[in-house]
Amino acid sequence: MLPDLERKILRVLYNYASQHHRIPTMQALEIMAGRKSQQIKRALLMLEKERYIEWEDKSRLETIKIVEGWERNPEAHSRTSPKVSARYWTDY
Numbered sequence: 001m002l003p004d005l006e007r008k009i010l011r012v013l014y015n016y017a018s019q020h021h022r023i024p025t026m027q028a029l030e031i032m033a034g035r036k037s038q039q040i041k042r043a044l045l046m047l048e049k050e051r052y053i054e055w056e057d058k059s060r061l062e063t064i065k066i067v068e069g070w071e072r073n074p075e076a077h078s079r080t081s082p083k084v085s086a087r088y089w090t091d092y
Contacts, residue, residue: 002047002052002072003043005033005035005043006043006047006050008039009033009044009047009069012024012029012069013053013064014061023061023062024063025061026080029061051068053065053067054067
């Protein structure tokens with residue numbers, strides 16, 4: 001499971017690229033993610049390490065290639081049965 005910022009950056013990259021047919025600028029990423037460039041760069045490096053993106057020239061965001069636009073294995077998220085989640089609202 002990706003941390004929140006990495007998941008957000010991945011979704012922003014994917015959605016922006018699919019709509020505009022290019023990768024957003026750092027300034028656009030800062031605005032859309034609400035984070036500073038250093039935080040975004042760390043998130044991008046983690047996404048590269050986890051092989052969600054490829055990023056050969058680290059000095060240019062335009063060289064980013066999206067390998068996977070969605071987080072892997074979404075079923076692995078904490079899925080609770082309806083019975084358990086209903087108990088929360090009725091018992092507490």
